[in-house]
Amino acid sequence: MSFFKKLFNMTDSKNTNTAHSEPIYINEKLLIDHHLSDSELACFRTFKQVHKNYLVHPITQEDYQALEYMKEFLPDICFLWSDEYGNYAGFFYRGALRGKIMILTHSETLYAPLYSSMKSFIAAVMDSSFEELMIPRLFPTDLSESYMADYPAKTPTVKEQQENYTAAKQLLSTLDSMSDEESYAQTVFQIFYIMPHEHLDELLVFFDSDNLYILQDIPYLFAFHHYQPAVAYLKEAVQKNTPHISSHAKRALTYYTITD
Incomplete structure (x- = not known):
């Protein structure tokens, strides 16, 4: 850019x-x-x-x-x-x-x-391990490392869940008016980062997106939460070799603990 x-x-x-x-x-x-x-x-x-x-x-x-x-x-x-x-x-x-x-x-x-x-x-x-301003990796090379940021949030308080869900819904309501592909994708990522786990089902619809940025990243965002309902979508993308998402879906599946 x-x-x-x-x-x-x-x-x-x-x-x-x-x-x-x-x-x-x-x-x-x-x-x-x-x-x-x-x-x-x-x-x-x-x-x-x-x-x-x-x-x-x-x-x-x-x-x-x-x-x-x-x-x-x-x-x-x-x-x-x-x-x-x-x-x-x-x-x-x-x-x-x-x-x-x-x-x-x-x-x-x-x-x-x-x-x-x-x-x-x-x-x-102010934490001694903080060396520079950076975007933490959802899945660091050393998987034993803790995720250092607040979002995506795995265990927010009830109040935070309510506030974040309200904010996510507000952002969702703005998507239809967006024409720029990257702005649209960045707003979707904002939604994913704050959406409470129990409402992630509302974001499964983005597997049908034709936005390249979204298709490449959402497999990892669902995997970060170990969100099981997304597994079927990821497996389907791998089996059909769906453009833009199949390789990412395959990798994201490796981060799940799946019990068949």
């Missing part, structure tokens, strides 16, 4: 022009303009005071302004943090996902929320 070229150019410029200057971090007035709650402002301020002890820091004013073009793709996001590798963390300041956190990296395009709140995100950053 074109915006990643801009991201790379922006990072190169930052490294050459500001490497030895004292960074000027985001103006707090911008946070107020984006309607952060008092508790969210307090959380941001607290981390700002100690961020030099960690590998993630508040976004600089320069980077914030350079990311203005991303509003075309992510109008509900305010980018608030970055790392030394040119990756960014964004705060959903409005809309169905309000309050959640997503990650923008050079290597992957995923607009789904990964952290349920600013507090949860900051807690993850």
